[in-house]
Amino acid sequence: MQTLKLANVKIAYTMALVPLKQTITNVDEAAHLIASDKYYQADQKLKSVQDSERFDWLQLTATPATAASAPAAASSAGHS
Known part of the structure; x- marks a missing residue:
């Protein structure tokens, strides 16, 4: 997600769903x-x-961090 944030990439997942018990019975x-x-x-x-x-x-949308939150994130990472 960190890499995708820089490029402002959006990810979409599509799932096909079926009722499991009924599907097994019918098959x-x-x-x-x-x-x-x-x-x-x-x-x-x-x-x-x-x-x-x-x-x-x-x-899912990965958006770049704003300038105000970037230094805070960098300073908290340095104090780990």
Whole structure:
């Protein structure tokens, strides 16, 4: 973050989220349906997993320290 502060770089994280227990159940059911040659039903189960996917994002901004706070930070670092 210190290096990014100098360049005023912003970082964004995007996460794909699914309900874990329901996803595991649906994927297991789809696997059993595939083993039973019920491909259409398995496809529907897997589609329900895909439809439950949600996206969340987080943005981090590293901004340069102001001139007033820079000497304070430098002096406190020297007294460690």
